[in-house]
Structures are given as structure tokens and as C-alpha cells.
Amino acid sequence: MIENQESIRTLLCELQQAILKAILAERARSTVEALAAVSQETAADTIYAIDRVAETTIHSWFCAHWPSDQPVEIVMEGLEDDAVLTYPLGTPVGETRLKCIIDPIDGTRGIMYDKRAAWILAGVAAQRGADTSLADIEVAVMTEIPTTRQWRADQVSAIRGCGVRAVAIDVRDGFSSQALRLQPSRAHEVRHAFGTVSRFFSAGLALLSRVEEALWDRLYGQPDSPSPLVFNDQYISSGGQFYEILAGHDRFVADLRPEAFAKLGILSNLACHPYDVATALILQEAGCVVEKPDGQPLDCPLDTTTPVSWAAYANPELADAMRPALQAVIAEYL
Numbered sequence: 001m002i003e004n005q006e007s008i009r010t011l012l013c014e015l016q017q018a019i020l021k022a023i024l025a026e027r028a029r030s031t032v033e034a035l036a037a038v039s040q041e042t043a044a045d046t047i048y049a050i051d052r053v054a055e056t057t058i059h060s061w062f063c064a065h066w067p068s069d070q071p072v073e074i075v076m077e078g079l080e081d082d083a084v085l086t087y088p089l090g091t092p093v094g095e096t097r098l099k100c101i102i103d104p105i106d107g108t109r110g111i112m113y114d115k116r117a118a119w120i121l122a123g124v125a126a127q128r129g130a131d132t133s134l135a136d137i138e139v140a141v142m143t144e145i146p147t148t149r150q151w152r153a154d155q156v157s158a159i160r161g162c163g164v165r166a167v168a169i170d171v172r173d174g175f176s177s178q179a180l181r182l183q184p185s186r187a188h189e190v191r192h193a194f195g196t197v198s199r200f201f202s203a204g205l206a207l208l209s210r211v212e213e214a215l216w217d218r219l220y221g222q223p224d225s226p227s228p229l230v231f232n233d234q235y236i237s238s239g240g241q242f243y244e245i246l247a248g249h250d251r252f253v254a255d256l257r258p259e260a261f262a263k264l265g266i267l268s269n270l271a272c273h274p275y276d277v278a279t280a281l282i283l284q285e286a287g288c289v290v291e292k293p294d295g296q297p298l299d300c301p302l303d304t305t306t307p308v309s310w311a312a313y314a315n316p317e318l319a320d321a322m323r324p325a326l327q328a329v330i331a332e333y334l
Contacts (some may be wrong), residue, residue, distance in 0.1 A: 002098065002126050005159045008070070008139045012100075013157060015061050016120045016143035017175060019104065020153060022057040023050065023111075023145055024171060050112045051078060054120070072098040073127060074229040075302050077275050099132045100124045101302045103275040107237030111145050117153075118145040119239030121143035123278035125302065126300065134274060135299040140281040142239050146171060154180060156246065158285040164246075167173030183247045184288050185314040188321055189219060194231045194244070195252035203268045211256060211333045218325045238276035242312065247285055251314045252322060256293060258307035259334040271307040274300045283312060289319040293330055 002008060027050075055078050066072060066087045073096045074085040086096055100122060105111065107118030120143045125136035141157040155177070156166045166180040187193065197212035199205050216230050223229040233250065235241050244250040257271045280298055283290045290312040291298050300308050311326060313319035 002124065004070075005139050005162075007067075008098075008124050009141065009157050009159055009165075011066065012122050012139065012141040013143075013155060014065065015058070016064045016141055017169070018061045019054050019120050020143055020145055020171070021175070022053055022168075023105070025246060026050070026053045027114075027148070034122055050119050051105055051108055054170060058102065058104060063095065070098055071096040072086065072100050072124075074100055074102065074180065074204065075275070075294065076102040077104060077273070077304060079304060093129075093176055096127050099127045099136075099302055101275050101278045102138075103239065103278060105145065106146075106239040106276055107235075109244065110236050110240075111147065114147050114149075116235065116237075117147055117240065119143065119144065119243065121239045121275065121278045123281060130301070132302050133299050134277060134302065135297065136302075137278065137281050138281040142243065142279045142282060143169075144243070154243070156182065156243070156279075156282055158279075158282040160281060160285070162285070164282055164286045164301065182286065183248050184245055184286055185248045185251045187251060187320075188316065188317045189220075190216075190230050190251045190318075190322075192229065192231075194233050194250040196232050196234065196239070196241070196250065196254070198234065198253065198255040198272075200234055200236045201270050203265055203266050203270055204257060207264060207333065208256060211260075211329055214329045214333065215325055217327060219322065240274055242279060242283055242290075244314050245283060245288055248314070251318060252308075252312065253313065254293060254311040256298060256309055256330065256334060258309045259293070259330065261307075263334050269305075273304060274302055274306055274308060275304060277308055277310060280310070287315060289313040289316055291319075294327060295323050302321055 071091045103121040110116035111118035121135035123140040138160045143155040144153040146153045153169045158164045168180040169177045199208035241253045276285040280290045293311045
């Protein structure tokens with residue numbers, strides 16, 4: 001178990017605010033084309049110039065602020081799985097006490113074009129070497145990177161067993177903040193509300209569309225009117241999708257891309273990875289359900305390449321109502 005969990009939460013919140021400030025400053029002096037320039041192709045994803053701003057800030061912040069008595073190993077998008085990064089710098093992994101998984105910008109493609117907010121994600125677990133997994137995360141924080149049209153960046157955090165804390169940060173005035181109440185939906189169905197099977201890119205698009213159509217047909221049948229019964233929102237950010245459930249905007253999201261890619265024989269890195277679900281603890285602490293699509297607990301290694309499938313529901317009753325239909329559709333199509 002992590003000692004001083006509250007201080008770790010405070011550190012992660014401060015880290016993410018430092019990243020946010022750096023990104024906002026760089027955006028103010030750069031063009032869209034500069035921010036969207038491809039910096040690197042990794043086994044996990046494409047790294048863009050805006051991602052490098054976040055990564056540089058992370059390194060300088062850890063060097064300056066991370067306490068030396070809490071040596072930590074960093075797992076982060078942009079680092080290969082065989083790369084070793086620890087703070088204090090040079091600490092042998094075997095001597096670290098914590099493992100921190102970070103997505104510096106979850107939703108890069110949306111924010112670099114100023115289209116939709118992205119998120120900074122981080123979770124910290126007690127170090128168990130290669131056995132450390134998502135289920136070990138005890139502290140998690142997510143911070144919004146707003147578009148230029150927004151004055152507010154929400155920051156949400158959780159400590160296992162202690163619930164959720166949320167604040168709204170005013171990015172116009174030196175980052176003052178005020179408490180924010182997030183309320184996931186208590187509804188037991190998704191009729192006339194938002195529910196989504198993720199299909200952000202062309203790979204697997206047709207198959208995943210059929211899966212979603214079959215899911216709603218199995219649950220609710222064909223609508224009696226020409227108006228849509230369930231609404232779809234393709235938010236290209238797992239953290240953003242988590243937030244939409246936390247805020248009560250969405251009731252259900254499932255990411256089944258790994259199953260679809262396997263079914264179709266597609267070799268693609270455009271799937272969810274462990275750093276994308278680093279803040280699943282926040283949903284759980286808010287009373288939501290986030291699990292594997294087969295209903296088993298969501299867990300995965302803390303690395304940068306493992307493909308992760310997940311399903312998130314606004315509340316346990318909705319999960320109970322939807323889970324059998326989702327599993328039946330997966331068995332039929334995937």
C-alpha cells in the first residue's frame with residue numbers, strides 16, 4: 001500500500017497543472033501546423049509535436065519536485081516498454097517504491113486542432129515490478145486541456161476507498177479553482193441518451209458499427225419513430241469518455257477495438273493502451289462500473305503496448321441491464 005496517499009494526489013495534481021500551463025503557453029505562440037507535426041512513430045502510437053511539450057514538462061517537473069524518499073518508475077506514452085525512467089534520475093528500478101503510469105495528452109488529435117478538449121492522465125501504484133497492474137493503482141488524477149474557447153479546465157482525482165474530488169480551474173486568472181460536483185447518471189437504460197461503441201478510425205469501422213447497431217437492437221428493438229433512440233459520441237480520448245460518464249453526459253461506452261482487429265486480422269496500434277485507462281479508479285470511486293467487456297474486472301500490465309478492451313457504465317444497475325446483451329453481441333460478431 002502507498003504511504004501518504006494524499007501527498008501523492010497533491011503531487012499528481014501539481015504535475016498536471018504544470019503540464020497544462022506549458023501546453024497552453026506553447027499553443028499561444030505556435031501554429032496548428034507546428035503542433036500537429038509528427039515527431040515520432042512508436043509501437044504504441046504516433047507522437048506529435050504537442051506531445052513533446054508535455055513530455056519535456058514532465059521530465060523537468062519530476063527532477064525539480066518529486067520527493068527523493070518516494071523513488072518512482074515512470075511508464076508513459078512516448079517511452080518504449082524497454083526504456084527505463086526513474087526519479088530521482090538513475091535510481092535502479094528495483095529500488096523504486098512506486099510505479100506511475102502517465103498519458104501526457106490523451107486526445108492529442110482533438111486538442112492539436114483546437115477541436116475538443118484533451119486530458120492528462122496519471123495513476124500511481126505501489127511498486128511490484130513487472131507484476132504491477134492497473135488493479136494496483138491507488139491514486140489517480142485526470143486534468144482537462146481545454147480548447148481556446150473554454151475558460152475552465154476540470155481536474156478530477158481519487159484515492160482508492162476515499163471517493164472522488166473534483167475542481168474547476170479557471171485558466172484565465174492564474175489557475176484559481178473551485179469545488180466541482182460530478183454526478184454520473186442513475187438511469188437504468190440508454191434510451192434517449194448517449195451510449196457508444198468506440199470506432200474512431202477507419203480500421204474496423206464497419207464491424208464495430210454493426211456491433212453497436214446489434215447491441216441497441218437487442219436491448220431496445222427498432223424505434224417506433226424515425227428519430228434515433230440512442231445517441232453516439234466518438235470522443236477520441238479514453239479519459240474524455242471516462243469524464244463524460246463521470247459528468248452524467250454519457251451512460252455507456254465500450255472500446256472493443258482489440259477484438260475487432262483480431263477478428264479482421266488487422267495489425268494496428270490504434271487501440272486503447274494501459275495509460276489510456278490509467279484513471280479507471282476514478283470511475284470506480286464515483287460509483288460507476290468499468291470492466292472488461294466480458295464482465296471480469298478490468299486489469300492489465302502497466303506498460304505502453306498491451307491492447308485494452310473495456311466497457312463502462314454509469315451505474316451498477318445499468319451494467320446489470322446491459323451486460324448480457326453486450327456479451328451476446330460480442331459472441332456473435334467478434
